[in-house]
Amino acid sequence: MIDNIRSVIILGSSGTVGSLTGGLIAQKDIKVYFLSRVLERAKSGLERAIAQARSEVISRNIVCGDYEHLLEKALEEADWIVECVSENLAIKQRMYEKIDQYKRSDAIVSSTTSSLPLTELPRGRSESFKRNFLSTHFYNPPGRMLACEIATQAATDPEVFDFMKDFLGHELRRVVIPVKNIAGFAGNRIAFLLFNQITALAEEHGVEMMDYLIGPYTGRLMPPLATLDLVGVDIHKAIIENLYENTNDEMHESFILPDYINKMIDNGSLGNKALTKGGFYKKLESGKRIFLDPATCDYVPAIEPHVASVEKAKQQIHMGMYREAFETIKTAHRKEVDIVMDILCTYIAYSYARIGEVTESELGIEEIDKVMSFGFNWAAPSLIVNMLGGKEYAIELMEERGFAVPDSLKSASESAHQIPNAGKYFVAR
Amino acid sequence: MKGEQVYILGGYQTDFARNWSRENKHIVAMMREAYQGSIEATEIEPGDIDAAFIGNFAGELYCMQGHLGAFFVDFDRRFVGLPTCRFEAACAASAVAALSAMAYIQAGIYDLVCLIGIEQMKTVDAVKGGEFLGTAAWYEKEAAGIEFSFPKLFGKLGDEYDKRYGLDDKYLARIAVINYDNAKNNPNAQTRNWFMNFEHASTVGKYNTIIGGRIKVTDCSQITDGAVCLYLASEEFAAKYAKRRQLKLDQIPRVLGWGHRTAPIEFAKKIADSAKDEYVLPVTRQAIVDTLSRAGLADCWDLDVIETHDCFTTSEYMAIDHFGLTKPGESWKAIEQGVIEMGGKLPINPSGGLIGCGHPVGGTGARQLLDAYKQVTETAGDYQIPGAKRVGTLNLGGTATTNVCFIVGR
Known part of the structure; x- marks a missing residue:
């Protein structure tokens, strides 16, 4: 068992x-x-790390190289090997075989x-590999998103878990969230359920309208479909299919x-990484x-939605009146606002129902609050409960709307969110 | 200190890392959050507030909004009719608001004053913001047409030290590093997750460019959106408050001493005036001496912590000898000997100061007072100086034109 980390490899x-993360x-x-794979690509990573630190001096701690020439030497001294290669089981397993050697x-x-x-990844590897193997899931970009989920597999030495939890928290200043070894862990499981629901609702209501309704004023820095353009539509598909399976x-x-998501991918409409092709936005x-029309996968001009209660809520947030803004949404009688309330109720119900399944009961x-706030910049589920008027009111609202209320919410203690600390999650857009 | 005692009942600081323009928030949203946070932190009954004083430098320029005191009455139905007022003295805006609050309390006019220091600065780019800051100097003479006039003026402060006593810039770099390091322990500090080390602070590079003269990016305080709200109270009110919270009155911090001196606004004149003085900024020194004297303290070594105005590393360098940690011109010794670090003999800026914690111009004086309160009540969390009993603050407006000091203690 190592006692300190002096040398690290980023694969x-x-x-x-x-x-x-290496930066x-x-x-x-x-x-x-x-x-x-090639030195030039490693060097492009170095440039990114320097830009993140806003300092060239960190480059003295970074050695760039390709697998062929430097991996063996680096492995001889590395205390921690961070694998970030393609999300492909076979590729990762081939890499692990080499590492193990x-x-x-x-x-x-x-x-x-x-x-x-996580159980499949180290299959066939040595006992020492398995004992020292775990997942450290950093959120992107790690300079701004502090969440890091950490998960073990059956053979992981508990001391290795404790050591890494401490190192990530104290040295790398991460908000460390221990999660169970289940696909998507906590953050992606919850966020991508909502993302996928919103892509489905966009078929009926349109891309622009969905991002307008579930916009930053509902407790997130970016509208959801614009976020998927940033993530990449192909990555979204891979995550959703993995979660389904x-x-x-x-x-x-x-x-x-x-279905239209597959068509988007076929068209090369992958989001921000395919600027000329667009994504949900172009x-x-x-x-x-202009905005994707899910029915045709063509792009249509902006309709510039305007829902009076949404506009009023945004103005209230603009002046720092967060509870008043939620009151406006709660009491509005509009079909569009129903969609907002349904999404918020889904977020609460699904998050609370995951307690014990993805995190310790x-x-x-x-822990789920932490990953949604520090991994996605979303208002935490318990904060939304609080903003809706507290636990009892949220439960009543969910029951009225036909949501199954998780026992973990019924038995939860009333969360005491300070609005001043929570205000940053509600953006007046 | 002569007259009625003035107590500090605590308060709230917003997270200085936030960008309120990105959140599309009005400056009043920030003021409201600071107020709400202060009520939650202190459990003060809003109906007990007699007046609200707002320190703000340039709301009209950054936000096209003046008259900030008026917005306070919107925060609670009971506030309609409450006397409120906005105070301005450049970066010392909220310190002069605090002095005025003290005067009202000492005169027996008010028992409880809500003090807010606030600035929203990220509404404009750095060049435009720099131009606005130039109005804290003599704009026509010292700032008009000059990009980043303030770093250049405070660079001249370093030059003057260099001329009179010699100055190695490695000490300025060390001041920057200490402030960034301290900020890492402060959950409200703007730079708490930023990278900094001595080599970076000592090196000119793509990301650490020269802003003016000897001032590099790392020598500068931050452009910050932030607000602080706290409460000043008479002894009578503080005694009732203490009783309600099951505390003894002597557990509530009070202002032990204060100083307020104004120098000529033009920097060159300040320097010319001090040519024969051992202190580079004698008016600043006098404000400190007045404060120690009013507090009945012999010298700076009766303090446990200093929160000073490090708008640039040169201004902290100046504060070290002006507070009396060293003889004039020998500030470098305190830096070299680790005196000003956490765990040192007299730590400076455990909060991270203006360089690490951030510098919402009109909010800084109030932030220093709140941090002083936190230190003496042992509530500063990871940046607590154990056993701190007395904290000195120095807040500068302009190029050390308005100089306001406090000593807060129990």
Whole structure:
């Protein structure tokens, strides 16, 4: 068992998560190998890490290289190997085979995946590999999103888990959320259920209207479909399909991907990474935005929705009157506002129902709150309960709307959110 | 201190890392959150508030909104008719608001004053913001047409030290690093998750450019959106408040001493005036001496903590000898010996100061007072100086033009 981390390898350092996580580690004066298939790609990761730190001096802690020339040497000294390669079981397993050959017996190996089965990943590996293997799921970009889910598999040494939990929390200043080894862990499981529901609702109401209704004023920094453009529509599909295949809960059917998403991917409409093709949004040369029409997968001009109660709520948030804004939404009698309330109720119900399944029961909603706030910049589920008027009122509202109220919500203690601390999650847009 | 005692009952600071423009919030939203947070933190009954004083530098410029005191009455139905007022003295805006609150309390006019310090600065880009800040100097003479006039003026403060006593910039870099390090322990500090080390602070590079003269990016305080709300009270009210919270009156911090001196606004004149003085900024020194004297303290070593106005590393360098930690011109010794670090003989800016915690211009004086309150009530969390009994503050408006000090203790 190692007692300190002095040398780290980032495998897949050309990607955003790999390079920026590696950059955070290098900021702590720890030597970090940025490895990639080709040296140039590793160097592009270094540039990203420097931009994140806003300092070139961290580069003295970073050694760039390719797998062929540097992996074996780096493995001889590495205390922690962070694997961020493609989300493909076979690719990861081939990488692990190589690691197992050259790594030190006490080196910790962690994967940044939250999708692939943690029990399958180290299959066939040595006992020392399995004992030191776990998942450290960083959120993106790690400089701004502090959440890090940490999960073990059956063979993980509990001391390795404790050591990494401490290191991630104290050295890398992460908000560490221990989660159970279930596909999507806590954050992606909950967020992507909502994302997928919203993509489905967009078929009926349109992309622009859904992002308007479930916009930042409902407790998130970005509208949901704009977030999916940032994530990548292909990544969204991969996560949803993985969740459908590997989880089974009361909302299972909500993990069925709407057909038009496949058509988007076929068209190359993958989101921000395919700027000319667009995603849910497309930006014209004039700077104007047009929106995907799910029925045709063509783009249509903006309709600029205007719902009086939504506008009023935004204005109240603009002036810092958050509870008043929720009161406005709660008491509005409009079909559109019903959609908002249904999404908020789904968020609460689904989050509370996951307590005990994805996180330890005794911590209640706390860990799920943390991952939604620090991983997604969303108002935590218990904060939404609070904003709706407290537990009793939220339960009543959910029952009225036909939602099954999870026992964990019924038995939860009333959360005492301070509005001043919570205000940052409600954006007046 | 002469006259009626003035107590501090605690309050609330907003998270200085927030960007309220990105949240599309009006400056009043920030004021409201600070107020609501202060009520939750102190459990003060809003109906007991006699007046609200707001410190703010340039709401008209940054937000096209003046008359901030008026908005306070919207926060509670009972506030309609409450006397409120906005105070301005550049970066010392909320410190002069506090002085005025004290005067009203000492005169027996009010028992409980709500004090808010606030600035929303991220409404404009850095160049435009720099131009607005130039109005805290003599704009026509010192700032008009000059990009980032303030860093250049405070760079000259370093130059003057260099001329008179010698100044190695490695000490300025060290001041930056200490403030960033301290900020990591402060959950409301703007830079709590930012990278900083001595090598970065010492090196000019793509991300650490020279802003003016010897001032680099890392020598500067931050452009910050932030508000602080706290309460000043008469002894009579503080005694009732203490009883309600099952505390003894001597457990409630009070203002032990204060100082307020104004120097000529033009920086060059300040320097010319001090040519024969051992202190580079004698008016600032006098404000500190007045404060120690009013508190009945012999010197700075009777303090346990200092929260000073490090708008630039040079201003903290100046504060070190002006507070008397070293002889004039020898501030570097206190830095080299670790005196000003957490765990040092007299820590400066455990909060991270203006460089680490952030500098919402009109909010800084109030933030310093609240941090002083936190230190002496042992509620500063991870940036607590164990056993702190007396905290000195120094808040500068302009180029050390308005100088306001307090000593808060029990």
